[in-house]
Amino acid sequence: MASNLVKKYFREDHLPHIWCPGCGHGVLMKDVAQAVENLGLDKDKVVLVSGIGCSSRAAGYMDFNTMHTTHGRALAFATGIKMARPELEVICIMGDGDASAIGGNHLIHAARRNIGITAIVFNNDIYGMTGGQYSPTTPYGEKGTTAPYGNIDRPFDIPKVAEAAGATYTARGSAYDAVRTTKLIEEGIRHKGFSVIECASICPTYYGRKNKKGSAVDMFRWQKENSVSVEKAKTMTPEELEGKLVIGELSRSEFPELTEQYQKIIDKVQIK
Amino acid sequence: MSKMEIRLAGTGGQGLITGTIILAEAGIFENKFVAQSQSYGPEARGGMCKGEVIVSDEKIGFTKVTRPTFVMALSQQSFNQYCKDLAEDCFVLVDETIEVPEDYDHKNFMKLPILATAREKVGKMQTVNIVSVGAINEILKFSSYENIKKAVLMHVPKGTEELNLKALEEGAKLAK
Amino acid sequence: MKNVKLMQGNQACVEGALAAGCRFYAGYPITPSTEIAEGCAARLPQVGGRFIQMEDEIASCAAAIGASAAGVKAMTATSGPGFSLKQENLGYACLTEIPFVLVDVQRAGPSTGLPTSPSQGDVMQARWGTHGDHPVIALSPSTVEECYTLCVRAFNLSEKYRTPVIFLMDEIVGHLRESIQIPEEGSLEIVNRTMPKDLNAPAYECEPGSLIPSFAPFGHGQRYNVTGLIHAKDGFPTNSTEIAHNQVKRLMAKIDENLDDILSWEEKDTEDADVLLVCYGGTARSAYSAMEDLQKEGIKVGLFRPITIWPFPAKRLEELSRKVKKVVVAEHNNGQILLEVERVVKNNCKIDFIGKVNGTVITPDEIANVVKEG
Known part of the structure; x- marks a missing residue:
């Protein structure tokens, strides 16, 4: 099954990927492919846009129209693509620093506009490509090469930020929970407005080693043991939820999608 | 007329920029070359304001x-700043409310x-630029009344056409 | 005179872009270019195009490039501070060979500078603003009519050479209103990108004898990869030193080996001139008037006006500089094109310079005085 998926959605001549052994990104990339397969999308009409960082390399491996852009700017490029050709299915894969630090402004404004783009954030809580610096999602007190004495910044909750900014679908999946994460991505793509799916990844090489999290297997086990479904989380106190990974659809709301609204303007003012 | 260099100055909100645009537009109807420019920035939002238009028989450098x-x-x-040290043949038009110093000796001068x-006559302060255009055209006689009317109608808000044409006429009457 | 209109330079740029087939604009408000955004917001949906005001200048540039990659001719406009911010993705478009037009209505800098005052201080930034070696085409209009016609050419060159083109306007022409004759529909040459014959061929493969790959927009079945990393013909990143060398060399060569097609300039009374003025953009207007005044006094003065600022029309200037006693460069900066003129003219003749950086316009008298200084 997996090999058929690889044949259909991956550029086999550009594999193996460059990610470290044990990295969670490979699983997440497969989830994206599986979601597209489940939805039966036409590969020619799918545009995959990425920024810069470990996550961004996914674009090169996947057999869609792919655009590996500049650091943080994936959503800005994607906005141009979607505005110009709304019929294309535009998916962005970004990292945590990519999406919420240098690209934070683009994230909140894409959310505010409710443009029909699916934003998938591979969140490994660290800048991996540059060697392990702390990111906007590195947990408080944890270490990175630029936080040798522990991180004193509060981390972002990316789906919450996106929801507050106007994203009409937000969810969280994880590298461990592939089945559920695939469904969440699928739902995000199907959703008409701007959707954000944060996918908890793992970085055994930098985040894991810096913070003594053990092997990749240990880190996956952590995800397994600390994941809580949205439904279950509703019954828990904030103290009980401390340090847990809440998985599932986090929010959903209604607002007209941007390119559809613009089409109405064209229909109204176009000089025939 | 071979080349006219016109400067309208006053307070932001008087519509003088639009005034220079209307003059430029009329100039085009008269088959002239025109160049219009204006002061920009914060000063154009309520402070002193200046619009300029050059109307010429030849290409404008x-x-x-x-x-x-x-x-x-x-x-x-604007009088204090722009109405001094002018060439003798430059025509200076000022509003009657302007205090002109006794030693101001520019000859080609009208209040x-x-x-x-x-x-009062038109009944709307916002038409001051069109009154001005009417007076200026009467003084300079660079455009037919038909053409200046056409130019005015191109640049006034819908629904104010009648009012502005009255303003144009009253302005012309002033300078007759 | 038919279809003659009073138009502002910025507005003429918008109309020129539409005539060239531009159907997408992304921008961010900044003086003195804002009228271009306003014009596009009003006009694009009227012709079935799309406008978006982005959250910042960086995003505007990115969105324009994204739209172009999706097959829609695109433009963004800005001024000095925004031009600095756009450099990041300008470089991306150079390397990925995605055409679009970047308008910079120059204002006085550095930094926020004098927001509504004229300047030509971005000339060198237009050449070297984005990091790394990269090709550049930059055009500079001197009249409102040129804001229209040259904007069409900017799009044509961009599509033809698959490279971003900088439309280097200035506040003088951007905010100027004058009459323009709108070219009749169909009378202008419009260049559109060419689709590859074989959608299975590598996306960045050039036909034999050509330095420019054809271009299938996203969604047309080629499913290739675009990256700002040095990449092979198939569009995928590589660390090959040979490919890196060839790629950068080809990007430069597609401009350098087509100078005859790309370069344009205006010459006025250069045949028997003793003094040659070198001016471009809005400054040329001061030069025209200075020439009139000087010629009335019997002084033989000519004008060389680069229209393509980059690449610079070096060869012709060099020829002319051999025939005159001196060259006078006037520009609204501290001597940027002057450097290029000095490089080209060398010791052929004397070079005098007028540079203004105080936000006011160089007057014809100022030019005339320097010409007469001997």
């Missing part, structure tokens, strides 16, 4: 007014109740 042939000032500040005409 430098587009800013350097040797004005006509200056209008509708505020004291008209432009602001009062807009306020």
